[in-house]
Amino acid sequence: DIQMTQSPSSLSASVGDRVTITCRASQVITNSLVWYQQKPGKAPKLLLYATSRLESGVPFRFSGRGSGTDYTLTISSLQPEDFATYYCQQYYSIPPTFGQGTKVEIK
Amino acid sequence: EVQLVESGGGLVQPGGSLRLSCAASGFTYTYYWMSWVRQAPGKGLEWVANIHQDGTEKYYVDSVKGRFTISRDNAKNSLYLQMNSLRAEDTAVYYCARLEVGGNPLFDNWGQGTLVTVSS
Numbered sequence: 001d002i003q004m005t006q007s008p009s010s011l012s013a014s015v016g017d018r019v020t021i022t023c024r025a026s027q028v029i030t031n032s033l034v035w036y037q038q039k040p041g042k043a044p045k046l047l048l049y050a051t052s053r054l055e056s057g058v059p060f061r062f063s064g065r066g067s068g069t070d071y072t073l074t075i076s077s078l079q080p081e082d083f084a085t086y087y088c089q090q091y092y093s094i095p096p097t098f099g100q101g102t103k104v105e106i107k
Numbered sequence: 108e109v110q111l112v113e114s115g116g117g118l119v120q121p122g123g124s125l126r127l128s129c130a131a132s133g134f135t136y137t138y139y140w141m142s143w144v145r146q147a148p149g150k151g152l153e154w155v156a157n158i159h160q161d162g163t164e165k166y167y168v169d170s171v172k173g174r175f176t177i178s179r180d181n182a183k184n185s186l187y188l189q190m191n192s193l194r195a196e197d198t199a200v201y202y203c204a205r206l207e208v209g210g211n212p213l214f215d216n217w218g219q220g221t222l223v224t225v226s227s
Contacts, residue, residue, distance in 0.1 A: 089213065094157075
């Protein structure tokens with residue numbers, strides 16, 4: 001199974017900050033990576049797929065990049081509604097596997 | 108609007124069984140692979156199982172093989188998860204999720220989840 005490691009596991013930031021979350025795969029996943037946002041008590045929401053493609057309706061302040069085994073999610077200017085937990089997930093092979101999550105909290 | 112509504116969760120004793128259901132609407136159900144994904148309390152996400160559009164292909168995470176069975180009824184736009192020999196570590200919120208239309212195992216729509224608690 002492919003292991004996905006996210007860092008940091010949590011971070012504190014202020015509204016307007018630029019935030020970057022990293023996800024590393026245990027083997028090459030050839031851009032087969034998605035990012036989800038999850039708020040407390042809610043289901044995850046798809047943000048980006050294929051590393052950098054924005055899901056319909058997702059604000060442009062969210063962006064993704066990466067290749068090989070290393071990927072990042074960046075929020076260019078953090079908004080109040082962005083405080084949540086973010087998960088990466090590889091879909092290169094079965095079983096699809098998730099990172100452990102990064103909780104973005106208000107500073 | 109895509110809607111996925113799970114039901115069937117609850118409290119069950121270790122070794123017991125439970126059947127989860129997911130009612131799908133707002134899209135052509137037969138076009139999509141479907142999946143169950145779970146989340147233990149305070150923990151991360153774990154994929155559980157996938158099923159092909161016509162039900163002929165199924166995949167499971169190793170920890171549930173031989174105990175859980177995913178199935179679907181396309182006439183009823185419904186997805187199911189039969190869970191047998193339940194263990195404490197199966198305690199989680201179980202989400203019904205739709206795979207993207209190309210069949211890649213990424214999940215573009217999720218239900219609200221149903222809580223399964225395995226405890227004596």
